[in-house]
Amino acid sequence: MSNPPQKELVTGQQWYAPGAEIPDVDQKLYALQNQCTDCNVCEIACSLVHSPEGELNPLLSRIRISHAPSVNSRKATHGFGFISAICHHCGNPPPCAEVCPVDAFYYDPKTNVAVIAQDKCIQCMECVPACPFDVVFVAPDGELLKCDLCGGEPACVEACATRPEMNNAGKQYTRAPVLFHADAKAFRSVMQQKPEKRDEVGMMQAMLERGEISSSA
Amino acid sequence: MMESRLLRVNLTTGEMRAETLPHALFERWVGGSGINNWLMWEHFLEHDIHCDPRSPDNVFVFGVGPLAGTGSGSGVKGRITFKSPSYGIFGDSAAGGKFPYMVRFAGFDHIVVTGRAPRPVYLYICDGNAVLCDASHLWGRSTGETHALLQQELGDYPSHTHTLTIGVSGENLVGMAGVISDASRIHARGGGGCVMGSKNLKAIAVQGSGGIKVHNPQGMLKWSADFRRRIDANEAIYGFKRRGTLGAVEMYQHIGSHFWRNNQGCLFRGDEVRSDNWVRKYHKYSEVCSADCFIACDGRYKLDGSESPKAAKYAGESFRRPEYLTTASAAGALDVRDWAEVAHWGKLTNEYGMDNQDLSCSISFLMELKEKDLISDRDVAELFGRSQRLEWGNMEDIEACIHDMATRSNLFAELFNDGPYWGALRYSQRKGQNFMKYATYGKGGASFTEEMRPFPTWMNNMAVASRGADHLKGIGLIEKFQRRDLSKRYFNGRTEAADLTIPDLKGASTALIENQVALINSYGVCLFHWMLDPAGFAPEEYYQPAFTEVTGIARTPEELMRDGERICNLEKAFNSRLGLRREHDTICERWMYEPTTEGMYPGSVAANMFEPVLDEYYEWRGWDRTTGLQRRDRMEALGLGDVADVLAAEGALARE
Numbered sequence: 001m002s003n004p005p006q007k008e009l010v011t012g013q014q015w016y017a018p019g020a021e022i023p024d025v026d027q028k029l030y031a032l033q034n035q036c037t038d039c040n041v042c043e044i045a046c047s048l049v050h051s052p053e054g055e056l057n058p059l060l061s062r063i064r065i066s067h068a069p070s071v072n073s074r075k076a077t078h079g080f081g082f083i084s085a086i087c088h089h090c091g092n093p094p095p096c097a098e099v100c101p102v103d104a105f106y107y108d109p110k111t112n113v114a115v116i117a118q119d120k121c122i123q124c125m126e127c128v129p130a131c132p133f134d135v136v137f138v139a140p141d142g143e144l145l146k147c148d149l150c151g152g153e154p155a156c157v158e159a160c161a162t163r164p165e166m167n168n169a170g171k172q173y174t175r176a177p178v179l180f181h182a183d184a185k186a187f188r189s190v191m192q193q194k195p196e197k198r199d200e201v202g203m204m205q206a207m208l209e210r211g212e213i214s215s216s217a
Numbered sequence: 218m219m220e221s222r223l224l225r226v227n228l229t230t231g232e233m234r235a236e237t238l239p240h241a242l243f244e245r246w247v248g249g250s251g252i253n254n255w256l257m258w259e260h261f262l263e264h265d266i267h268c269d270p271r272s273p274d275n276v277f278v279f280g281v282g283p284l285a286g287t288g289s290g291s292g293v294k295g296r297i298t299f300k301s302p303s304y305g306i307f308g309d310s311a312a313g314g315k316f317p318y319m320v321r322f323a324g325f326d327h328i329v330v331t332g333r334a335p336r337p338v339y340l341y342i343c344d345g346n347a348v349l350c351d352a353s354h355l356w357g358r359s360t361g362e363t364h365a366l367l368q369q370e371l372g373d374y375p376s377h378t379h380t381l382t383i384g385v386s387g388e389n390l391v392g393m394a395g396v397i398s399d400a401s402r403i404h405a406r407g408g409g410g411c412v413m414g415s416k417n418l419k420a421i422a423v424q425g426s427g428g429i430k431v432h433n434p435q436g437m438l439k440w441s442a443d444f445r446r447r448i449d450a451n452e453a454i455y456g457f458k459r460r461g462t463l464g465a466v467e468m469y470q471h472i473g474s475h476f477w478r479n480n481q482g483c484l485f486r487g488d489e490v491r492s493d494n495w496v497r498k499y500h501k502y503s504e505v506c507s508a509d510c511f512i513a514c515d516g517r518y519k520l521d522g523s524e525s526p527k528a529a530k531y532a533g534e535s536f537r538r539p540e541y542l543t544t545a546s547a548a549g550a551l552d553v554r555d556w557a558e559v560a561h562w563g564k565l566t567n568e569y570g571m572d573n574q575d576l577s578c579s580i581s582f583l584m585e586l587k588e589k590d591l592i593s594d595r596d597v598a599e600l601f602g603r604s605q606r607l608e609w610g611n612m613e614d615i616e617a618c619i620h621d622m623a624t625r626s627n628l629f630a631e632l633f634n635d636g637p638y639w640g641a642l643r644y645s646q647r648k649g650q651n652f653m654k655y656a657t658y659g660k661g662g663a664s665f666t667e668e669m670r671p672f673p674t675w676m677n678n679m680a681v682a683s684r685g686a687d688h689l690k691g692i693g694l695i696e697k698f699q700r701r702d703l704s705k706r707y708f709n710g711r712t713e714a715a716d717l718t719i720p721d722l723k724g725a726s727t728a729l730i731e732n733q734v735a736l737i738n739s740y741g742v743c744l745f746h747w748m749l750d751p752a753g754f755a756p757e758e759y760y761q762p763a764f765t766e767v768t769g770i771a772r773t774p775e776e777l778m779r780d781g782e783r784i785c786n787l788e789k790a791f792n793s794r795l796g797l798r799r800e801h802d803t804i805c806e807r808w809m810y811e812p813t814t815e816g817m818y819p820g821s822v823a824a825n826m827f828e829p830v831l832d833e834y835y836e837w838r839g840w841d842r843t844t845g846l847q848r849r850d851r852m853e854a855l856g857l858g859d860v861a862d863v864l865a866a867e868g869a870l871a872r873e
Contacts, residue, residue, distance in 0.1 A: 037513035039505040040318075044288040045441075048434045056287060057322060057428030059376060067504060140375060140426040158442060159288065161511040162449045164459040164503065175449075206453035212752075213698035 249282025282741020473816015659686025
C-alpha cells in the first residue's frame with residue numbers, strides 16, 4: 001500500500017489521506033428476504049450498544065428493518081414486502097466519506113469499516129443524500145448514524161433469533177436468522193441452501209418427545 | 218433508579234397533567250399491571266366504587282411494564298385496567314401491537330383517563346406532549362379504518378403512528394366491546410372498549426422519538442443473549458414460532474379440551490380446522506404481535522379464494538392469523554368448520570372491536586335453545602327483529618348476529634351485550650322460564666371457550682380469576698400437561714399437582730401461578746415465553762436478573778413471588794369492596810354438574826372436586842374459607858396494611 005493509514009495512538013482509529021486506496025470490507029451485513037418478523041430487536045440492540053447512557057431508542061439505530069405490507073418483493077408479489085436498510089459498506093472510497101467536508105470518517109482497523117467520528121462531524125448531512133442506498137440516518141437530535149459493524153461483532157446479528165422458513169409448502173423448515181455477518185460468497189451459499197427436509201415438530205410432539213408432558217391420566 | 222411518567226387526562230375538563238411515578242412505586246408494585254391496579258385503587262378511594270361502570274366516574278388506565286421493549290426479547294404487552302361494565306367487577310386486559318412499545322418512546326409508561334368528553338375525541342400523545350383532538354370524522358368507523366386514518370393524519374414524523382382504538386361496538390356501549398391495539402391486537406376481556414366509548418374517547422394515537430433508559434445495558438444484552446439461545450434451542454418453541462397458539466388445536470383435540478357447540482362436546486368436528494392445514498394453505502408470513510420478541514408467533518394470511526370451498530367468498534381478504542381462542546370460539550362454540558370462515562370471524566370481531574368469547578357463547582347459547590326447540594321461530598323473530606335461522610356453523614347467520622351486537626340494533630343485542638350469563642338471565646326473566654342450564658359462564662358471568670371439567674385447576678381458575686372466568690390469571694399448566702417436574706419443584710417434591718384425578722394441590726397451583734402471572738404482567742412482557750418452558754423461564758427466577766438490570770431493583774425470587782402475591786391481593790381487595798364473597802367464586806351449572814361425554818376424560822364434572830379445590834385455594838392464599846375474604850395478618854405481612862384498613866372500614870375484611 002503506497003499510502004499507509006495514519007493511526008491514532010490512543011483510540012486506534014485509522015485515518016487515510018484523501019485519494020488514498022482504502023481496503024475493502026470483506027464481512028458485511030446481509031438479510032434473508034422474507035424471514036423477518038418485524039420484531040425490532042436488531043434496532044433495539046443497535047441503539048443500546050451505541051448508547052453510553054444505556055438509552056434505547058429504535059430511532060438511534062444504524063439499521064432499519066421492517067415489514068411493509070404495501071410493498072412488493074421478489075417472493076411476495078402482492079404486497080407483504082420487506083425492507084432492509086443496511087449499510088452496504090461501499091468500496092473505495094465510500095461515497096458518504098468521499099463527500100464529507102471535514103473528513104470525519106475514520107476506518108476501523110479490524111474491519112476496514114468507515115465510521116463517523118462524532119466529535120469531528122459538523123452534522124452538515126452531506127453524507128445522507130450521498131449514500132446510494134439511503135442508509136445514513138439522522139437521529140432526532142441531528143446525530144448522523146452509520147453502521148460501524150460494532151467493531152466486528154454486530155449486536156444486531158447477535159440479537160436476531162432463528163426463524164422457520166416462511167411461505168413454504170408444509171413439511172420442511174430451516175433454522176436461520178434474518179441477519180448475517182458474512183462475506184458475499186458465504187451469504188450466497190446460505191441463500192441457495194435448500195430448506196432442510198424434516199417433519200415439522202408441533203408444540204405437543206416436541207414436549208412429549210422431551211418427556212416434559214404426558215398425555216395419559 | 219426506576220422512574221417513569223404518568224399522564225393524567227380528565228376528559229370532562231380537558232385538563233391534562235404529567236406526573237412522575239417514583240421509584241418506591243416500582244419497589245412495591247413492580248410496574249405494568251401492578252401499578253395499573255394501584256392507580257385504579259387510588260382512583261376509587263376518591264370516587265364511588267359502586268358507580269355505574271359506563272358513567273364518567275369509572276377510570277380507564279393504560280400501562281406498560283419496565284421490561285417492555287428493552288431488548289429482552291420477551292415481547293411487549295400493554296395492559297388496560299378499569300371497572301368492568303359487563304361483569305361489574307375488576308376488569309383488565311392485555312394486548313400487543315406496537316402501541317405499548319411506542320407509548321414508552323413518547324415518554325409515558327401509564328395513562329389514566331377519567332371523566333367524559335362532551336363530544337367524541339381522540340387523545341394524541343407525541344414526545345411528552347398530549348392533546349385532545351376532535352374525532353367526529355372517526356366516529357362510526359371500524360378499528361382498521363380508524364387506525365389507517367390516524368396514521369394518514371399524523372404521518373411518520375417524528376416516528377410511525379401507533380393507535381389504540383375502539384370499534385362501533387365500543388361507541389354503542391356494548392358491554393363486551395374491546396380495545397384494539399394497532400388495528401389487529403385486541404384487549405378483549407371485560408369491556409374496556411365500552412369504558413372508552415362511555416368516555417367518548419375514540420382512540421389514543423401515539424408518536425415518540427425519545428428513548429427508554431435501562432439501568433445496566435450490558436447486563437441486559439447479556440441476559441437477552443442467553444434467553445435467545447435457550448429459545449432457539451427449544452424444539453417446542455420452534456414449533457410455536459410457526460404455528461403460534463394454533464398448535465393447541467391438535468393438542469386439545471388429543472386430550473379433549475375444546476369447547477364444541479356451547480360445550481355440549483369437547484372435540485372439533487371435521488378435518489379442516491387443524492394447524493397444519495393453516496400452515497400449509499393459509500399462512501403467508503410470521504410476524505411479531507408487538508415488538509421485541511424472539512418467538513414471533515403471530516402471522517398473516519391473504520386469501521386467494523382457492524384454499525377451501527368457502528374461501529372464494531372472502532378472496533383478497535387479508536388479516537392476522539386467528540389465535541387459538543378465536544378459532545375455539547368459531548370452530549368450537551359455533552361449529553364453523555372452514556378455516557376461511559374462522560379467519561373471517563376473527564377479522565370481523567376485530568373490526569367491530571368485540572370479545573369473541575362472550576360473543577360466541579351468547580350466540581351459541583341461543584343456537585342450543587333453538588336446536589332443542591326451547592324457543593320457537595317467533596321467539597327468534599322477537600329477538601332479532603327478523604327471521605334468523607340460528608344454525609350451527611352458518612357463517613351468514615353468525616355474521617348478521619355480530620353486526621346486530623356491534624350496532625346494538627335489536628333485542629338480542631340489548632339482552633346479551635354483557636355476555637351470555639347476563640343475557641341468559643335477562644332472557645329467562647323475560648320469558649318466565651329458566652334457561653340458565655344452557656348458559657356457559659364462570660365468575661362474574663364471563664364465558665370461556667375451552668373445556669375445563671376434567672381439569673380441576675382450570676375449573677378453579679374460572680371460579681376465582683379476579684377479572685371473571687379466565688385462564689390467563691392462573692393457567693393450570695402443571696396439571697393440564699401433567700408436569701410432575703413443576704409439581705415437585707414448587708411443592709417440596711410432591712407430585713399431586715400434576716395428577717388431574719385428585720383435588721390435592723390444585724387450589725395451591727392456582728394461587729402459585731396467579732402470583733407468577735401477576736409478575737409477568739407487571740414486567741410488561743408476554744406470557745408465552747414462560748408458558749412454553751415453565752421450568753426454564755420461571756418469572757421469579759429466570760426473569761429476576763432482567764428485572765434488576767432494567768430497573769436497578771435488587772430482588773430475590775422469594776421476594777418477587779411476594780410481590781406477585783401482593784398484586785393479586787389488591788385485585789382481590791377491589792372485588793371484595795364491590796361485595797364479592799365466596800359464593801361469587803363459582804361456575805355455571807353445565808360445567809358443574811353435566812358430565813363430559815367424549816374426549817380423553819369422559820364422565821367428568823367439576824362438582825366432584827370444586828369445593829375442596831376452592832378451600833385449598835383460600836387456604837394457600839391465607840383468606841377466610843367461609844366468606845372468601847382476606848385476613849389482616851396476611852395483608853400486613855404483604856405490606857398491605859393500608860389496603861386492609863380500607864377493607865375493614867367497609868366490612869370487607871375477614872373477622873379475626
